Amino acid sequence: MIEFRNVTKVLSGRPVLNDLSFTIQKGETFCIVGASGAGKSVTLKHMVRLMTPDDGHILIGGDEISSAEGKELGRIRNRFGYLFQSAALLAWLSVAENVALPLREKHRLSEGEIQRRVHETLEMVELENDGTKLPSEISGGMRKRAGLARAIVENPEIVLYDEPTSGLDPVTSRTIDRLIGQLRAELGVTSVVVTHDLHSALAIGSRIAMLDQGRVSELAAPDAFIKSSSKEVQRFLASQYITQDAPWERDAK
Amino acid sequence: MVTREPEYFPPPNSTVAHLGRHVLFFCRAVGQGTLLLWYAIRASRYVLTKRTRDEVVMQMFAYGIKSLGVITVVGLFTGMILALQTGMALSQFNQEVNIGTAVMVSMLREMGPFMTGLILAACVGSAIAAQLGTMVVSEEIAALEIMSIDPVRFLVLPRLVAMSVMTPLLAFYTCIIGVIGGGIVGATQLGVSWEAYIDNATRFAMVKDLYVGVFKAYLFGLIITTVACHAGFATTQGAVGVGFATRKAVLVSFLLVLVSGYFVTRLFYA
DSSP: EEEEEEEEEEEEEEEEEEEEEEEEEETEEEEEETTTSSSHHHHHHHHTTSSSOOOOEEEEEEEOOOOHHHHHHHHHHTTTTEEEEEOOOTTTSSSHHHHHHHHHHOOOOOOHHHHHHHHHHHHHOOTTTTTTTTTGGGGGGHHHHHHHHHHTOOOSEEEESSSTTTTTHHHHHHHHHHHHHHHHHOOOOEEEEEEEEHHHHHOOEEEEEETTTHHHHHHHHHHHHOOOOOOOHHHHHHTTTOOOOOOOTTOOO | OOOOOOOOOOOOOOHHHHHHHHHHHHHHHHHHHHHHHHHHHHHGTTTTHHHHHHHHHHHHIIIIGGGGHHHHHHHHHHHHHHHHHHHHHHHHHTTTHHHHHHHHHHIIIIHHHHHHHHHHHHIIHHHHHHHHHHHHHTTHHHHHTTTTOOHOOOOOOIHHHHHHHHHHHHHHHHHHHHHHHHHHIIIIIIOHHHHHHHHHHHOOHHEEEEHHHHHHHHHHHHHHHHHHHHHHOOOOHHHHHHHHHHHHHHHHHHHHHHHHHHHHHHHHHO
16 A cells, blocks of 8 residues: 655755665554654655655555656545644634535535534544634644544545654543544554554554664564564663563554 | 755855855745745636635735724825925925825825835734744644645635735825825925815826836735745744744845835836
8 A cells, every 4th residue: 555665865964764665555554663763754754745755666556656746646645644743733723624624625515515524523533512612722632633533534545643642641642542443443544653652553553663763673563563572672662661471452453 | 845845955165155055045935936926826716716715805804904003104104204304395495385296196106005015014924924834833734735735725825815905905095194194294284275285186196106006016915925925835943933934024025025116116117
């Protein structure tokens, strides 16, 4: 579904992605973890062409997004939903108007149909009673859920999550995890999750990729990831008090 | 694509390289601004959609009607200063009745559009740059692009249309208020009656003065919006960058209003 082929990106004279290659299968939840500056968010931005690689190719279901322009780029981007770290809701629109935005701007739907789809999506993220509020009037967790509702309202094939649980309390973090799992189970979307939160990655991920200095240093399913002999992985696991025999939440999958 | 990647340039190793880089950046900014205006004009077929219409009306209110207060004060005092200065000079020759023509022609040709342009550059240009800059920093522009919603059509077009309509109207309003201000000074300090003042003001002013002034104001509206949108979209480095973009938008708009005003005058009158 998503293929990175030898992608290289240099920012401020420093290689952030260094001959990066991996493939994400249709329907899987692919988690990307790593230390700050490892290139996680840059990888995600390359997938939707918010950044262009200096070298290499990025294929989305066979279409090369790394060289697409104009309408072709728009067509490929229409396959994506993107949850930003800050949710990136338009500040002057209410939650419901934010969710309705892509439907109003891109599709010729009746107002009734738009309202129905917005209500359904808000219900899915448990915000059906907060649609009239402005983004400034709701909590960080609610903003994230509103951002998620906007990302999925068009039923995209792929949803990208940039740090979906950062800055949230553990209970809200697990709610977001459950929503990601629910989307995969109910809609069959392919998910790519960039996160620092290994508990979350182990709970929701089909596979987990550890990025280190712009390369994949480990790529494995959660069970194998936790038993990895890689020093970076073990150091990362230990930093979040996760050991090989520690249980972690799997019910979100 | 409006969203720009972070750029890195190694420090220049000589004064010539430093100067050369500034020239290149200037040329690039001019090119980007011109392209932005072209993209907005190309998107103007969407101006009749309901959302854009509603947005245009909202922007006309926010940027036009809400500036009326300051424009009234500035217009009134500009007319009063013009009348006072010319009146004092003309009174030496007992020609103070001619302040009507002086104020009317000055306001229509130059001061009306120019003062309106300056006020709008300060009030509206800064607001547009700050809003778009904040949207860039909070990734709202990137979100629009990923949703395949063109930020130029969504954000620039309504502002451009609103300013293209409101700037000429406000400039005309400034002229009227300026002429009234001149009349007040004439009546209270120079002994020129209202009838004589209005008669003199309307006798020598030409229709050409009006349409050149309106054209100038229209041009200023386009310049201020384009510069402000470009500065906003080019914002980097968070809150500091928003401040820098706002300052840049106001400064560049001021300069362009001044320079383009001169060339329009030269084009029509020289």
